[in-house]
Amino acid sequence: xxxxxxxxxxxxxxxGAERLDYAIEWATRxxxxxxxxxxxxxxxxxxxxxxAYPGPVEHFETYVQLRTTAVDRAKEVEGRFHGANxxxxxxxxxxxxxxxxxxx
Numbered sequence: 001x002x003x004x005x006x007x008x009x010x011x012x013x014x015x016g017a018e019r020l021d022y023a024i025e026w027a028t029r030x031x032x033x034x035x036x037x038x039x040x041x042x043x044x045x046x047x048x049x050x051x052a053y054p055g056p057v058e059h060f061e062t063y064v065q066l067r068t069t070a071v072d073r074a075k076e077v078e079g080r081f082h083g084a085n086x087x088x089x090x091x092x093x094x095x096x097x098x099x100x101x102x103x104x
Contacts, residue, residue, distance in 0.1 A: 002028075002029075002030035002031070002032070003026060003027075003030045003032045003033055004032055004033065005032055005033045005034075005035065006023055006026055006027050006032050006033070006034050006035065007034070007035045007036075007037060008020055008023035008034065008036050008037070009039075010036045010037060010077050010081060011038065011077065012073040012074075012076060012077050014026065015045055015085040017080070020036070020080065020081065020084065023036075024084050028066075036078075036081040038074050038077055038081075039080065040071065048072050091103075
């Protein structure tokens with residue numbers, strides 16, 4: 001039975017890129033809609049801040065830098081996801097359905 005809708009978890013890792021390629025193959029094969037989900041979890045970022053400053057958290061510059069880095073990675077992955085559905089010479093419209101990027 002073919003899939004109608006697929007949800008793929010996206011991240012900036014090598015495995016995340018492989019997962020996206022695999023999801024694109026399935027979506028193309030079954031003419032399915034592909035939804036990408038990238039979760040930006042700031043709790044680990046706050047944990048990093050707590051490790052850097054074990055006392056009261058007064059310096060938010062580190063937090064802002066870590067958050068900015070995480071958002072930049074998410075934007076790179078978003079670009080790869082949308083590029084997979086483009087009709088450029090590099091990616092000749094490999095998906096038949098619409099593609100979405102959810103940022104939470």
